[in-house]
Amino acid sequence: MDAFEVLLGNSANAHGHLCPGQVVGVRMAMLGCRLIGLDEPTSHDQIKKLIVYVEMDRCTADAVAHVTGVKLGRRSLKFMDYGIMAATFVNLETGKAYRVVSTEEARSLANAYAPEIAEKHPQQLEAYKRMPDSVLFRVQEVRVKIDECDLPGPTRYKAPCSRCGQVVRDQREVIKNGAVLCRPCTEDTYFSDAKEVTWPDMNWKPGNSRTQGRQDTKITETNCY
Amino acid sequence: MLKKIRLEEAIGTKLAHDMTEIRPGEFKGAAFQKGHTVCNEDLCRLQKMGKNHLYVVDLDEDEIHEDQAAAILADALAGDGIVWKDEPREGKIKLMAGRDGLFAVNTAVLAAFNMVDEVMCATLHNHTIVKKGELVAATRAIPLTMKRAPIERAAAIARQNGAVLAVKPIRKARVGLVVTGNEVYHGLIEDRFAPILSEKVETLGSQVAGVTFAPDDAGLISKAIRSHLDRGCDLLMLSGGMSVDPDDVTRQGIRSAGAGEMHYGASVLPGAMFLVAYLGDIPLLGIPACGLFHRITVLDLVLPRMLAGEKIGKAELAFLGHGGLCKDCKQCVYPHCPFGKGA
Numbered sequence: 001m002d003a004f005e006v007l008l009g010n011s012a013n014a015h016g017h018l019c020p021g022q023v024v025g026v027r028m029a030m031l032g033c034r035l036i037g038l039d040e041p042t043s044h045d046q047i048k049k050l051i052v053y054v055e056m057d058r059c060t061a062d063a064v065a066h067v068t069g070v071k072l073g074r075r076s077l078k079f080m081d082y083g084i085m086a087a088t089f090v091n092l093e094t095g096k097a098y099r100v101v102s103t104e105e106a107r108s109l110a111n112a113y114a115p116e117i118a119e120k121h122p123q124q125l126e127a128y129k130r131m132p133d134s135v136l137f138r139v140q141e142v143r144v145k146i147d148e149c150d151l152p153g154p155t156r157y158k159a160p161c162s163r164c165g166q167v168v169r170d171q172r173e174v175i176k177n178g179a180v181l182c183r184p185c186t187e188d189t190y191f192s193d194a195k196e197v198t199w200p201d202m203n204w205k206p207g208n209s210r211t212q213g214r215q216d217t218k219i220t221e222t223n224c225y
Numbered sequence: 226m227l228k229k230i231r232l233e234e235a236i237g238t239k240l241a242h243d244m245t246e247i248r249p250g251e252f253k254g255a256a257f258q259k260g261h262t263v264c265n266e267d268l269c270r271l272q273k274m275g276k277n278h279l280y281v282v283d284l285d286e287d288e289i290h291e292d293q294a295a296a297i298l299a300d301a302l303a304g305d306g307i308v309w310k311d312e313p314r315e316g317k318i319k320l321m322a323g324r325d326g327l328f329a330v331n332t333a334v335l336a337a338f339n340m341v342d343e344v345m346c347a348t349l350h351n352h353t354i355v356k357k358g359e360l361v362a363a364t365r366a367i368p369l370t371m372k373r374a375p376i377e378r379a380a381a382i383a384r385q386n387g388a389v390l391a392v393k394p395i396r397k398a399r400v401g402l403v404v405t406g407n408e409v410y411h412g413l414i415e416d417r418f419a420p421i422l423s424e425k426v427e428t429l430g431s432q433v434a435g436v437t438f439a440p441d442d443a444g445l446i447s448k449a450i451r452s453h454l455d456r457g458c459d460l461l462m463l464s465g466g467m468s469v470d471p472d473d474v475t476r477q478g479i480r481s482a483g484a485g486e487m488h489y490g491a492s493v494l495p496g497a498m499f500l501v502a503y504l505g506d507i508p509l510l511g512i513p514a515c516g517l518f519h520r521i522t523v524l525d526l527v528l529p530r531m532l533a534g535e536k537i538g539k540a541e542l543a544f545l546g547h548g549g550l551c552k553d554c555k556q557c558v559y560p561h562c563p564f565g566k567g568a
Contacts, residue, residue: 105340112333
């Protein structure tokens, strides 16, 4: 693994800014990988052995993902929306898993570790570099049971929605009163008031140039079921 | 795991911990010790102490008792020059100075340690001069029984920079004094700096190797400095000429002697016009005139720390500000006062 400062610099660039969360996230990932025995997680022979669960969608999550190389789309990054600054690192080969939790008290100790820096943000940033892992984190050894439908690899399961026909992959369909439904058809979704539309330049494909300007756009609604 | 039983049912069981009795103005201590087997005759006294129930301890594999925890913590906290005995009283273990010297606390690490819910450690102030055998700190776990892991985490935190607590020996320096000022040099007034500074140096166990007088002349001050260095002095003190008058040339004298690093000004009253300079590793201290009129000044805060091996630079002089105002009490009781305790 690269040195801390290198990892931090690259992670901050990828994320868009350098912040205390980046420092915590890089260190969280370094510790987690060390604990499960994967010291080069982005390398060819280790990348498929790692799954990381992040429990928050904050700067720290980006840093953890960047350092470990896990990605949503490769199914190696799992987002558990708990609102907790923690991540669990799973070694798929050995089955070992450790949950690394960022401590709240580290926040209060910023002034003790970097008293010469008066401004809050820079002080926190520097302090988080000076605190040892024992102060920044608590670690739990955990057991993580990963369902087959959550593992990386090609899609193993597909089911069509009995109401709208939408194909649902990876056993994410919902069974309601014996019927197989896609999530939108259960009406428990993040969006509402869905109406199908047509849109300008519908036949665009890579290689084409745009034929319509913004002023000409007209979005037509059609009634649909 | 703790089981709660009624007092009457406790006959024949062993006490899980020291039982503290307090009779205000008379007594505070262990009325009963951990492990004591409760008998009929004890019930009355226990009831008078307000006990209606007692705990019976039955530890799980991953749990420890407060006494075991205290020993784990004391071992982690105690650095060089600190001694302790594994004899917890009411769950507490005391840490003592193992030698004469300067008590040193890593305050950031102590804060991190004390942020762990299950533990505590209270200490004297950093930079306190202590004698061998003196109580400098005490530690204990807060719950009666607890999981081992948080205690071991607290111990790991305590060990992060070596150890939190230490007593550093105060070295015996060979001090060269340069008393500057035309009025003293030409005999117009009698010097009082040399006896005052010599007493402070000797009280700390060091020796004044030589006293030189110099007028307000940078060249002659520089020469006096060099002659002390040739004599083998490893710490220099220069008094007078530290203020803003045109005749105050002591700083120039120090610079001419070859001092590389200079920090002029300390966040302390009395003693704002104090100077710390270094010629290689040898410290040169510029002592302002307040040293003649105040029993205790910035010098008393800084000198023991230097002799204990601390490098005093800009940050150290700046951080003295909090607690750096002497209250100028009619009866000076330093060091048993707030002066200098904030750094």
